[in-house]
Amino acid sequence: MNFSDTTVIIPTLNEEKNIPKLIGYLDGLYPNIWIIVSDDGSKDKTKFEVKKISKRNRHVKFYDRTNRKVHGLTISIIDAARYVKTRYIVVMDADFQHPPEKVREVVEALRNSSDVVIASREGKIEGWPFYRKVLSKTAILLGRIRLTNRNFKYMDFGGGFFGIRTKFFQNIIKRKEKKFEPKGYKVMFDMLKYAPKNAKVSEIPYQFGLRKAGESKLNKKHVYYYFRSLLK
Numbered sequence: 001m002n003f004s005d006t007t008v009i010i011p012t013l014n015e016e017k018n019i020p021k022l023i024g025y026l027d028g029l030y031p032n033i034w035i036i037v038s039d040d041g042s043k044d045k046t047k048f049e050v051k052k053i054s055k056r057n058r059h060v061k062f063y064d065r066t067n068r069k070v071h072g073l074t075i076s077i078i079d080a081a082r083y084v085k086t087r088y089i090v091v092m093d094a095d096f097q098h099p100p101e102k103v104r105e106v107v108e109a110l111r112n113s114s115d116v117v118i119a120s121r122e123g124k125i126e127g128w129p130f131y132r133k134v135l136s137k138t139a140i141l142l143g144r145i146r147l148t149n150r151n152f153k154y155m156d157f158g159g160g161f162f163g164i165r166t167k168f169f170q171n172i173i174k175r176k177e178k179k180f181e182p183k184g185y186k187v188m189f190d191m192l193k194y195a196p197k198n199a200k201v202s203e204i205p206y207q208f209g210l211r212k213a214g215e216s217k218l219n220k221k222h223v224y225y226y227f228r229s230l231l232k
Ligand SMILES: Nc1nc2c(ncn2[C@@H]2O[C@H](COP(=O)(O)OP(=O)(O)OP(=O)(O)O)[C@@H](O)[C@H]2O)c(=O)[nH]1
Pocket: 010, 011, 012, 013, 014, 015, 038, 039, 040, 071, 072, 073, 076, 092, 093, 094, 095, 097, 160, 185, 210, 211, 215, 216, 217, 218
């Protein structure tokens, strides 16, 4: 099966331990898939590692955002999405919390005419402290209220793993770019707020785990960005 219709966007900040492995998996599992690593000026060897791979694989691109004025997870994804030429996009983290084997199902659902495919987190999130569980539940509840009247409000809109038809995503970005929280972590939520009511959104479950290597970049600021995004 050929995956030249799909670009995987991977935002990175200091992911030298994960990103070469993840690219290796994706490349092995999905012939001809395109990969954009959207990096916000990593201080480790992320750039070196990805550049090394991209020299022998023209399907792998390193998007260097070091000198951009605004840095952040959401802006890294939407900026990369503007360059995509393939019909479909898959967005996933570098740290293996989003299993590369699931990309196949995400792409298949897009090919079966979904506009958006939400990879939804299943099972217990082992290792999360109590406060993070409470925070997550509250965030979901408020997000559902924000998405009132949308048939996708019960889906897992708070995650970072999703597939989307490129034109569909680029249209929303064009119309509502200013409404996205550039430094926030909830790009899927921001996008869904402005998706047409009749958008075809489907869901595939996956087992969510802890990051494989490296450090988390999530902090209190990101919670603030989410709450601000609820009001937009
Ligand atoms: N380009 C860019 N990537 C980022 C930024 N912050 C985080 N990332 C990347 O976005 C992905 C998600 O970040 P994580 O730190 O894993 O956040 P998280 O998954 O909510 O937190 P953990 O569960 O602790 O891993 C990873 O691939 C990070 O390297 C940023 O400001 N810019």
